[in-house]
């Protein structure tokens with residue numbers, strides 16, 4: 001497997017203008033008319049809990065669409081409504097050309113869905129799992145064996161065919177689950193947190209596979225709470241407390257926040273320095289990485305701001321230069337903005 | 351069809367790999383068989399009784415009336431021949447028959463001493479003791495007052511036991527175990543099999559697939575039908591080897607009848623699976639259901655000895671009807687015409703459970 005072309009956000013020291021280069025994994029299709037998913041104002045409540053509120057998504061053919069959000073944000077619930085597994089409380093969605101509420105079975109026949117829990121039968125072998133999913137997706141008996149064998153070879157499980165799925169490692173389970181959900185070669189693939197709990201190396205090769213699948217013409221919708229994975233999507237939505245806070249290409253999402261980021265090396269007193277920076281209203285976010293501080297500032301020279309804050313305190317530090325702004329920086333800022341708006345709206349009027 | 355077979359095939363592989371379940375399927379029937387080999391004896395009242403009166407005298411009528419007064423015998427009709435008695439026994443509509451031979455009154459009045467015959471369906475040993483003991487006591491008492499010249503004894507009861515002359519409880523219990531084991535395993539395994547998919551998250555993948563509800567349900571249940579037949583066969587063989595239980599009826603008939611019973615229980619298991627969130631809940635529900643089955647169906651206690659409301663309640667349990675069928679076929683050689691009424695009831699229950707299951711079993715989450 002080849003190394004991924006995009007490095008993680010931390011490893012890259014490119015300036016933020018280079019963000020555009022990140023989508024070079026595959027060129028995003030741009031035709032607006034070719035919508036594979038057109039969801040309008042989806043909401044879903046469980047009792048008094050509103051898990052998803054007014055979510056609209058449009059996913060174009062052949063793109064990798066990311067749905068980002070923290071635990072409990074409502075990612076799985078959104079996906080389940082798009083798959084016809086859950087009825088929305090309100091709103092509607094057209095998926096692969098069918099209204100999900102009216103023709104859920106038509107939709108189901110044309111999608112693959114890898115659930116968050118992988119949905120493998122732990123007491124069946126690798127081959128048996130694949131053969132079972134091929135069976136229930138109606139892959140004809142004649143071609144089933146060849147299809148299953150081909151898939152096993154491709155994902156590199158050739159010498160583990162007879163191994164029980166339950167005894168596979170996390171990374172292998174993930175690959176097998178992906179293979180199971182694509183055994184019928186669906187035009188649209190939903191992946192619900194496919195990389196949760198999987199080591200970084202497996203994550204990278206998994207994303208390579210997602211790109212390979214997409215380049216073969218499959219549209220992929222993937223949820224994740226890893227922000228670095230967001231940069232490997234063509235477009236994405238960020239869901240926070242059930243609602244879409246922001247959507248667009250990673251570049252757009254980053255650009256809209258007007259952030260600039262600097263990294264400082266503070267050998268002594270990094271914690272105090274971080275607190276001091278955080279208390280400054282100009283600073284959006286401070287993230288410590290050992291003795292390194294990553295400081296995000298809106299619309300200003302971040303080095304300048306750091307100097308203003310730290311020099312009076314007599315803290316010794318080294319400016320490691322301005323960094324590329326990542327999707328993670330953008331989302332952290334976005335959540336802060338939302339929280340500020342939230343608390344402001346809850347304060348009593350003077 | 352292909353999709354359904356894929357599910358059935360997968361289910362069978364899983365069952366065969368689950369040592370614990372497999373052991374339960376085999377060990378449970380045999381264990382129960384040995385445990386229940388000796389059942390509790392019980393005072394049985396309201397035994398359905400036929401009268402075969404060739405004497406047609408005041409004395410015979412008087413005796414029948416006094417039998418009814420004891421509360422042990424419910425006269426359900428009059429028979430004209432032993433053949434009629436046998437038919438009634440096989441269909442289970444009577445358990446006891448009193449036979450007065452011609453000259454009964456004359457023998458009694460003349461002081462020669464009269465004999466009446468009490469025939470009991472011995473396939474249920476618990477009724478036998480009640481039927482014969484009560485009749486003997488009654489004969490001694492009534493005989494003394496009806497007879498003109500006191501002779502000892504003026505009236506004698508000649509007990510005749512059909513189907514199980516040695517009064518072995520095991521003969522009665524073993525066929526019943528077939529019903530109890532099937533109830534238990536069929537309901538429990540299906541409800542747990544689906545709860546397991548729910549618990550492990552694989553159900554989500556199943557319902558997002560284009561598999562139709564019917565394919566999913568039938569595919570899931572098919573392997574358990576096979577398991578049920580294995581269990582029936584196992585108990586019949588073990589019962590024959592260990593307790594020397596005879597098999598008098600038709601095996602194909604029993605197997606055919608069993609299908610309706612198995613299907614009813616599987617459907618109920620499906621209903622439970624739609625209610626249970628975890629395997630543990632499914633198991634609890636199954637045990638909850640099993641309890642009234644054991645107590646009310648006539649398995650542990652004779653049905654005739656139960657209070658009326660309990661009897662009504664028991665009619666909604668498929669086991670009550672299946673027990674009559676399986677005992678009838680194995681012990682009395684009942685034929686289709688003998689058990690058609692029970693079959694009818696069982697079918698009604700089956701349709702009800704299947705309807706309930708398909709209403710509740712939706713290809714949706716939450």
Ligand SMILES: Nc1ncnc2c1ncn2[C@@H]1O[C@H](COP(=O)(O)OP(=O)(O)OP(=O)(O)O)[C@@H](O)[C@H]1O
Pocket residue numbers: 046049051069070071072073074075076077078116193225716
């Ligand atoms: N069937 C359900 N019944 C009740 N509440 C539910 C149900 N499904 C989800 N929820 C709730 O809805 C909210 C959103 O859940 P959801 O699973 O969509 O989040 P998520 O973004 O997928 O989170 P995670 O990263 O943990 O998977 C959560 O608070 C969850 O507890």
Ligand SMILES: [Mg+2]
Pocket residue numbers: 075076077116192193
């Ligand atoms: Mg989720």
